[in-house]
Amino acid sequence: MSVAQDPFSLSGKRVLVTGASSGIGRQIAITCSQVGAELVISGRNPERLQETKAALQGEDHLAITADLSQQEGIDQLVAVADTLHGVVHAAGISKLVPFRLINKQHLTDIFDSNTFAPMLLTRDLLVKKRIAQNGSILFISALASHSGAVATGAYAASKSALLGAMRSLAIETAKQGIRANCIAPGYVRTPMLDGLAQGGANMDELIARTPLGIGEPEDIAHAAVFYLSDASRCLSRHYTFIDGGLSIPLDIYA
Amino acid sequence: MSAQAFSLQDKTILVNGMASGLGQVIAQACSQRGAKVLPAAQPRQPIHGLVHCVDHALECAVADLSEAELTRLFHSNVVQPVMLTQQLLQTDSLAPNASIVFLLSTAAHMGAKGQGAYAASKAALLGMIKCLALEQAAQGIRVNGVSPRADEAIWPDVANSVIFLLADASRWITGTSLLINGAGSDSASRSQMETGAAA
Amino acid sequence: MDNIDTFIEKFITAVDFQEAVEITPDTVLKDLPEWDSLAALGVIVLSDMEYGKTITGEHLKQVTTVNDLYQLLT
Numbered sequence: 218m219s220v221a222q223d224p225f226s227l228s229g230k231r232v233l234v235t236g237a238s239s240g241i242g243r244q245i246a247i248t249c250s251q252v253g254a255e256l257v258i259s260g261r262n263p264e265r266l267q268e269t270k271a272a273l274q275g276e277d278h279l280a281i282t283a284d285l286s287q288q289e290g291i292d293q294l295v296a297v298a299d300t301l302h303g304v305v306h307a308a309g310i311s312k313l314v315p316f317r318l319i320n321k322q323h324l325t326d327i328f329d330s331n332t333f334a335p336m337l338l339t340r341d342l343l344v345k346k347r348i349a350q351n352g353s354i355l356f357i358s359a360l361a362s363h364s365g366a367v368a369t370g371a372y373a374a375s376k377s378a379l380l381g382a383m384r385s386l387a388i389e390t391a392k393q394g395i396r397a398n399c400i401a402p403g404y405v406r407t408p409m410l411d412g413l414a415q416g417g418a419n420m421d422e423l424i425a426r427t428p429l430g431i432g433e434p435e436d437i438a439h440a441a442v443f444y445l446s447d448a449s450r451c452l453s454r455h456y457t458f459i460d461g462g463l464s465i466p467l468d469i470y471a
Numbered sequence: 472m473s474a475q476a477f478s479l480q481d482k483t484i485l486v487n488g489m490a491s492g493l494g495q496v497i498a499q500a501c502s503q504r505g506a507k508v509l510p511a512a513q514p515r516q517p518i519h520g521l522v523h524c525v526d527h528a529l530e531c532a533v534a535d536l537s538e539a540e541l542t543r544l545f546h547s548n549v550v551q552p553v554m555l556t557q558q559l560l561q562t563d564s565l566a567p568n569a570s571i572v573f574l575l576s577t578a579a580h581m582g583a584k585g586q587g588a589y590a591a592s593k594a595a596l597l598g599m600i601k602c603l604a605l606e607q608a609a610q611g612i613r614v615n616g617v618s619p620r621a622d623e624a625i626w627p628d629v630a631n632s633v634i635f636l637l638a639d640a641s642r643w644i645t646g647t648s649l650l651i652n653g654a655g656s657d658s659a660s661r662s663q664m665e666t667g668a669a670a
Numbered sequence: 671m672d673n674i675d676t677f678i679e680k681f682i683t684a685v686d687f688q689e690a691v692e693i694t695p696d697t698v699l700k701d702l703p704e705w706d707s708l709a710a711l712g713v714i715v716l717s718d719m720e721y722g723k724t725i726t727g728e729h730l731k732q733v734t735t736v737n738d739l740y741q742l743l744t
């Protein structure tokens with residue numbers, strides 16, 4: 218033992234990343250592998266998931282195709298997860314629907330993937346003792362949880378639900394040293410954002426309001442590494458906006 | 472390379488209040504990560520990171536507070552770091568994409584008896600952080616805070632949060648503050664987390 | 671499949687007109703006083719949820735009348 222372990226490194230840690238077949242989750246997986254983590258990655262689309270796996274640095278990573286809106290999908294993932302030091306819930310869907318057009322199906326779809334999947338997956342991992350002492354659980358919420366932009370009723374509700382879930386979880390797991398946090402991104406350049414533009418949103422105008430400009434998946438991935446690493450071992454129950462300053466002038470706490 | 476994002480190599484960091492205990496720990500941690508650490512600005516030396524560590528405590532019920540004490544506290548905790556920041560901006564001493572970090576406290580976010588003046592001085596910085604972040608965003612300059620609880624045992628962890636906010640890894644984070652509450656690692660911080668939990 | 675009258679009813683719900691307007695198959699979308707981005711979004715969502723068709727803002731720009739829209743969605 219000569220050099221003390223770098224607190225920002227993830228070497229020796231096994232990290233599960235959901236939503237790793239695209240966008241933010243994909244980059245989180247890649248960046249984690251670059252700072253030494255062994256990855257378990259998951260997504261629905263097998264081809265894109267394999268592409269991510271091929272982009273990971275190092276060997277011994279595992280890719281599991283699973284739809285986490287179904288209990289079978291969660292079971293599959295938990296069965297192979299083994300001991301994890303970090304979990305990042307990056308899987309999620311979004312769709313712009315004006316409030317007057319919200320129906321039960323839309324609510325079910327959004328909540329199944331965005332809220333129930335991360336909560337139930339976490340539950341099962343805890344019950345099966347898959348999360349190591351001093352592990353770190355990270356939820357990916359969205360600025361929409363607090364800003365509630367036009368036509369995001371169901372999406373914003375599904376994301377603000379994660380706030381209460383994470384805060385309660387963090388207290389319950391504190392005595393095992395397991396931390397829980399949430400990062401809430403602003404506009405990040407991913408296929409999801411392209412989808413919103415396709416779905417009728419004027420993204421250029423919205424993005425132009427971000428003081429530091431549009432975010433890249435790397436920006437979220439670096440924050441994820443911080444929250445997974447020992448450098449943040451004294452931080453739990455955080456709900457942190459990572460948004461290039463977009464939330465600063467908003468009335469979301471007034 | 473991603474490990475590079477958490478490095479402070481080739482960065483010059485000015486630590487305001489380096490003489491304090493926490494200031495020393497932060498300065499040392501920054502230099503271990505490759506930064507050149509300065510206690511004060513030097514001519515023609517662009518600054519990539521500015522950490523304000525000045526932190527004067529005052530425990531006094533508001534009913535007993537004197538105007539002189541309140542004024543003195545605001546001067547050391549607010550006026551000094553803000554005016555130093557202004558001076559560096561006016562002299563173009565901050566490099567483009569520089570990162571500014573203010574030392575706040577959990578008191579800036581949570582009420583506690585006897586902490587009125589101190590909490591107000593730290594909350595004043597929260598307001599300053601947000602507005603300065605907006606004013607400087609066009610230059611790529613970021614402004615954030617760290618809010619530790621009063622506990623020397625977590626100083627190395629405070630330093631790690633400061634390093635994250637100074638490093639390129641946080642280049643899209645501005646106008647925010649990181650609460651460093653101990654994560655329930657001991658009974659004191661756990662009971663504080665549990666208070667009022669079911670209300 | 672909905673006939674044009676049912677379609678017009680759903681269209682009116684989706685767009686959320688504050689002032690009552692008479693809509694016929696020949697009504698030109700752009701002439702509607704309340705035709706804005708939220709109204710267009712309502713139509714995009716209606717198309718997806720009720721008719722299982724994914725359309726974009728670009729598709730909408732190529733549509734002139736309510737009847738054109740009906741033909742596109744049904």
Ligand SMILES: NC(=O)c1ccc[n+]([C@@H]2O[C@H](COP(=O)([O-])OP(=O)(O)OC[C@H]3O[C@@H](n4cnc5c(N)ncnc54)[C@H](OP(=O)(O)O)[C@@H]3O)[C@@H](O)[C@H]2O)c1
Nearest residue numbers: 236238239240241260261262285286308309359405407409
């Ligand atoms: N991009 C932004 O601007 C932004 C802003 C705020 C918050 N976020 C949040 O960040 C997260 C990632 O977003 P993104 O932009 O990276 O989106 P994305 O590119 O669309 O990726 C979403 C990922 O989630 C997976 N997924 C969705 N539903 C799933 C389910 N039921 N089971 C398993 N996997 C599922 C997708 O898998 P397949 O592709 O394989 O189907 C994909 O890997 C989301 O939670 C999103 O709400 C994004």
